[in-house]
Amino acid sequence: MKILFIESDQQYLLGLPAGFRKQGCQVKILNDIREDELDRVLEEYRPDLVFTAGWTKIHTKEKLEILGRLTKKHGTKQAYWSTEDPRWTEKWSLPYIKATNPEYIFTIDRASLPFYREQGYNAYHLPWACNPEFHRPTMPQKAYQCDIAVIATAGVTWNSYRKNSARILLKPLVEKGYNVKIWGKRWDKLDPNIVGFKVKEEQLQGKLPYLETNHVYSSAKIILGFQNSTTELTARTFEIMGARGCLLAPATRAVLENFVAGKHLIVSRSADETLRLIDHYLSNEEERMKIALEGQMEVYTNHTYSHRAAEIINKLN
Missing domain, CATH: 3.40.50.2000 (Glycogen Phosphorylase B;)
Known part of the structure; x- marks a missing residue:
């Protein structure tokens, strides 16, 4: 599976991308949502899935509109990991989803699953985790x-x-x-x-x-x-x-x-x-x-x- 992972925050970049690679996936990372760049990558890389997560500095209203429009244009499936549920579902998660219209939603909050499924989304529970390649002991300082x-x-x-x-x-x-x-x-x-x-x-x-x-x-x-x-x-x-x-x-x-x-x-x-x-x-x-x-x-x-x-x-x- 070819995955395009879009994020700039280190907590996310040091997480699932490594996990996907461990599962044999090919992973390409974009650190921002720029229309020309994203359009070109979707055309040339042709990912099976675009994966995004959280609510970080790259998730402006304009950039989310670009993401939703270009994934639709290229027919690329998109998955969103909603890591701010349930405290920020209404303020962050829901506007994100409405702007980008992902095919799949993963949430850290089990109780949010009925909310998403009632609106017709494929929603699944996905907790946080650790990456042994990074989350490991270091020398005490x-x-x-x-x-x-x-x-x-x-x-x-x-x-x-x-x-x-x-x-x-x-x-x-x-x-x-x-x-x-x-x-x-x-x-x-x-x-x-x-x-x-x-x-x-x-x-x-x-x-x-x-x-x-x-x-x-x-x-x-x-x-x-x-x-x-x-x-x-x-x-x-x-x-x-x-x-x-x-x-x-x-x-x-x-x-x-x-x-x-x-x-x-x-x-x-x-x-x-x-x-x-x-x-x-x-x-x-x-x-x-x-x-x-x-x-x-x-x-x-x-x-x-x-x-x-x-x-x-x-x-x-």
């Missing part, structure tokens, strides 16, 4: 060493389970003065009236380039993994474990359905439990490292982008 690390974008309204995650995992640690470092956007604008706690300026490390994330996962002793939903897993869940980071996540339904607590990762149900778990695992390096290794082997065995690419190909067939 002094700049990223700490007891507890967080890589996450702070919420604006915090109207999803993300707020619960922050209160269960992060709130007790910053209030008790643990050695926590936080990377990500908007933490300097955190509204304590919404989320329920404050962070100290010295804990804020600023925005982190995606290509640097593995260094944090390999340098921090424990990494907090917020979840946006109780029924789906974030990309960082798989990425942290792939990099052999020791992950502490809230005890959501999705976490407990996919992984074994205390074997693949650490899970907490409350702020008090978070403090107990952190104290225990910071004092027991051997246990911590064993969990990190078991977690890595689990995602490498069952949750890579090669697995996801195989699922996509199976659905298309």
Whole structure:
């Protein structure tokens, strides 16, 4: 199968393209949607499928119109991976789909499937995953060493389970003065009236380039993994474990359905439990490292982008 993958964001470029290649597909990547270039590539490369994902800087109204028009002109099937469901379905996913009219929709949110199918789309569930060629351990770096690390974008309204995650995992640690470092956007604008706690300026490390994330996962002793939903897993869940980071996540339904607590990762149900778990695992390096290794082997065995690419190909067939 010949696939044209259109995206500029590293998180996507380091994901499914590698998975498709592992499945024997020929993959060509475009980093933008420009009419002349896309028209020429569709004519010369003649892909079996155009695959796009997410909502990133290249997805302007004008460019999406070009994408929809040219795939129709060349009779090329298109698949869209909707990774912002369900929080941004109405604002991002639906306008994207209406503008480009893909034949197939993949979504990270199972509950969104009826919504898409009722509108006549071929819709399937496709979770995030890891790429062992990139999401892997690196040498620890002094700049990223700490007891507890967080890589996450702070919420604006915090109207999803993300707020619960922050209160269960992060709130007790910053209030008790643990050695926590936080990377990500908007933490300097955190509204304590919404989320329920404050962070100290010295804990804020600023925005982190995606290509640097593995260094944090390999340098921090424990990494907090917020979840946006109780029924789906974030990309960082798989990425942290792939990099052999020791992950502490809230005890959501999705976490407990996919992984074994205390074997693949650490899970907490409350702020008090978070403090107990952190104290225990910071004092027991051997246990911590064993969990990190078991977690890595689990995602490498069952949750890579090669697995996801195989699922996509199976659905298309």
